[in-house]
Amino acid sequence: MKILVCISNVPDTTTKIKLVDGNASIDTTGIQWVINPWDELSLTRALELKDDQSTGVKSVTVAHVGPASSEPTIRKALAIGADDAIRVNAESSDAYFVAAQLAEVVKKEQFDIILCGIESSDFNGSAVGGMISEFLGIPSVSAVSSISFDGGNPVLTRDIDGGKEIVNVPAPFVAIVQKGIAKEPRIAAMRGIMLARTKPVKVVEPVAVDLLTQVIAFEKPAPRAACKFIDAANPAQLIDLLKNEAKVI
Amino acid sequence: MSVLVYTENWDGKFKKLSFELVSYASAVAKMMNTTVTALSVGKVDKEELAKLGAYGAMKILSVENDTLAVLDNQAYAGVISEVALKENSTVIIISNNNSGKAIAPRLSVRLKAGVGSGVSKLPLSINPFTVYKRTYSGNAFAHLVIKSDIRIITLAQNSFDLAETPNNAVIENASVSFDVSVARTSVKEVKKQTGKILLTDADIVVSGGRGMKSPDNWGPLVELADTLGAATACSRPVSDEGWRSHEEHTGQTGKIIAPNLYIAVGISGATQHLAGISSSKYIVAINTDKDAPIFEAAQYGIVGDAMKILPQLVSAAKDLKK
Numbered sequence: 001m002k003i004l005v006c007i008s009n010v011p012d013t014t015t016k017i018k019l020v021d022g023n024a025s026i027d028t029t030g031i032q033w034v035i036n037p038w039d040e041l042s043l044t045r046a047l048e049l050k051d052d053q054s055t056g057v058k059s060v061t062v063a064h065v066g067p068a069s070s071e072p073t074i075r076k077a078l079a080i081g082a083d084d085a086i087r088v089n090a091e092s093s094d095a096y097f098v099a100a101q102l103a104e105v106v107k108k109e110q111f112d113i114i115l116c117g118i119e120s121s122d123f124n125g126s127a128v129g130g131m132i133s134e135f136l137g138i139p140s141v142s143a144v145s146s147i148s149f150d151g152g153n154p155v156l157t158r159d160i161d162g163g164k165e166i167v168n169v170p171a172p173f174v175a176i177v178q179k180g181i182a183k184e185p186r187i188a189a190m191r192g193i194m195l196a197r198t199k200p201v202k203v204v205e206p207v208a209v210d211l212l213t214q215v216i217a218f219e220k221p222a223p224r225a226a227c228k229f230i231d232a233a234n235p236a237q238l239i240d241l242l243k244n245e246a247k248v249i
Numbered sequence: 250m251s252v253l254v255y256t257e258n259w260d261g262k263f264k265k266l267s268f269e270l271v272s273y274a275s276a277v278a279k280m281m282n283t284t285v286t287a288l289s290v291g292k293v294d295k296e297e298l299a300k301l302g303a304y305g306a307m308k309i310l311s312v313e314n315d316t317l318a319v320l321d322n323q324a325y326a327g328v329i330s331e332v333a334l335k336e337n338s339t340v341i342i343i344s345n346n347n348s349g350k351a352i353a354p355r356l357s358v359r360l361k362a363g364v365g366s367g368v369s370k371l372p373l374s375i376n377p378f379t380v381y382k383r384t385y386s387g388n389a390f391a392h393l394v395i396k397s398d399i400r401i402i403t404l405a406q407n408s409f410d411l412a413e414t415p416n417n418a419v420i421e422n423a424s425v426s427f428d429v430s431v432a433r434t435s436v437k438e439v440k441k442q443t444g445k446i447l448l449t450d451a452d453i454v455v456s457g458g459r460g461m462k463s464p465d466n467w468g469p470l471v472e473l474a475d476t477l478g479a480a481t482a483c484s485r486p487v488s489d490e491g492w493r494s495h496e497e498h499t500g501q502t503g504k505i506i507a508p509n510l511y512i513a514v515g516i517s518g519a520t521q522h523l524a525g526i527s528s529s530k531y532i533v534a535i536n537t538d539k540d541a542p543i544f545e546a547a548q549y550g551i552v553g554d555a556m557k558i559l560p561q562l563v564s565a566a567k568d569l570k571k
Contacts, residue, residue: 013386013501094363121386121501124366124385126345126366131355141434143347155437161259165440166439168437176350179498212362213396215391217391227547239562241549246549249510
């Protein structure tokens with residue numbers, strides 16, 4: 001069984017977002033790029049499954065759509081433990097474009113389980129995983145918080161509004177993964193960092209795909225009114241303000 | 250032309266979320282001089298279906314099929330795309346909740362329709378079709394042009410006010426030719442959360458952070474939530490420590506919520522936490538540290554010890570509810 005983990009690189013989650021070019025883009029100066037947090041958890045779980053020989057998972061590959069400048073993100077994934085990587089040499093312009101590229105990768109290399117984070121912390125699109133599955137015509141399970149095997153069959157837990165469902169789905173499938181899938185992201189050890197330098201990164205050129213969306217501007221959220229402080233000696237006043245001023249209780 | 254809205258049901262009933270979607274769809278349809286078709290999948294009786302008409306749906310289509318009792322993303326996307334084509338829909342509106350996020354991308358590929366996800370306002374313009382969407386986990390919003398002939402919007406929860414209109418809806422049973430036997434998701438077990446207000450549905454949320462000091466201190470916080478009819482939540486360190494369940498974790502990697510009122514108790518307000526709650530209409534902060542970043546996001550604040558303040562809030566809230 002072969003697992004593909006799709007990874008995106010995003011600004012470190014503590015980055016203060018600044019707008020430039022007349023609000024047309026984000027200031028990328030000094031930004032630390034990291035593996036999207038949910039993708040990192042997916043990779044961790046994929047490696048745990050490979051470590052457990054009873055699962056039959058033989059290899060973990062990472063795939064990324066991005067220019068050569070995103071190579072450090074790929075090396076980091078290899079240092080954490082992925083066996084090899086595929087980079088589609090193109091800007092990740094829109095979800096439809098990215099998913100179409102990744103679907104091509106899956107078609108060529110025949111993966112059994114494709115893991116995607118539930119969203120990227122930059123574009124918050126929640127779209128790529130589901131799109132890949134539809135391009136391939138294979139099942140997808142979304143909001144997955146656990147993946148394990150039961151006698152060689154994948155067992156997934158997904159969130160539904162108001163609870164959880166434990167589901168079976170035959171491979172190949174796409175699992176769109178959220179928090180809970182792995183406890184903590186695995187950290188690269190020195191040996192892993194050394195090994196990563198020699199692991200194969202295959203670079204493929206993109207297939208032609210139309211872009212369906214385009215960001216034309218950004219804006220910052222409207223600033224909130226200054227905080228009104230209530231004396232700690234009289235907290236009941238808060239309830240009064242919430243009732244009569246904010247009118248929310 | 251039409252605007253199609255997919256309205257999910259829970260055991261045959263709609264929720265506020267469904268009416269919010271239809272209200273939004275009606276406003277979009279008005280901008281485009283067209284009408285709204287609402288689609289319901291699953292067993293929902295006529296009386297319940299008719300409720301969608303009160304928010305502006307002109308046509309209500311009901312698809313009932315036993316195979317669709319389980320959410321299979323592929324089958325649902327197949328059914329919705331077929332209806333969208335039949336209805337000549339140029340805009341499709343779905344919730345940005347778990348099932349919406351599961352279906353919308355598949356629908357996008359089927360129809361070659363661009364998706365604007367996590368949209369929280371009416372389209373900024375119809376030509377070009379431009380939506381306002383959350384990016385950078387709430388630290389910026391994008392004006393996104395959707396260039397395709399059909400556009401999909403996933404609407405952020407609690408971002409649009411309900412708007413009732415005279416009910417002129419026609420209800421029809423719709424048959425679809427899509428082969429739902431493609432469905433390959435089988436549910437082995439369902440674990441329903443019962444008797445509690447769902448965090449993602451709640452109008453009011455009371456949330457605790459590390460400043461609560463111990464899992465044993467949650468009593469008054471839960472009591473305040475119960476008194477206000479609120480859901481309970483927590484910050485990441487609290488769920489990581491196992492003080493509260495992961496289900497309650499709100500923040501960038503946990504649940505993203507937008508209640509009318511969010512009361513943060515003993516939460517300092519790290520960027521990652523604010524990413525999950527910044528769309529709340531009102532934020533209240535209770536914290537011993539007057540310099541905690543949560544006060545920058547809050548409209549009301551109390552600097553002080555939660556253990557002393559919470560019981561007094563409980564009693565004031567109880568007086569109010571009498």
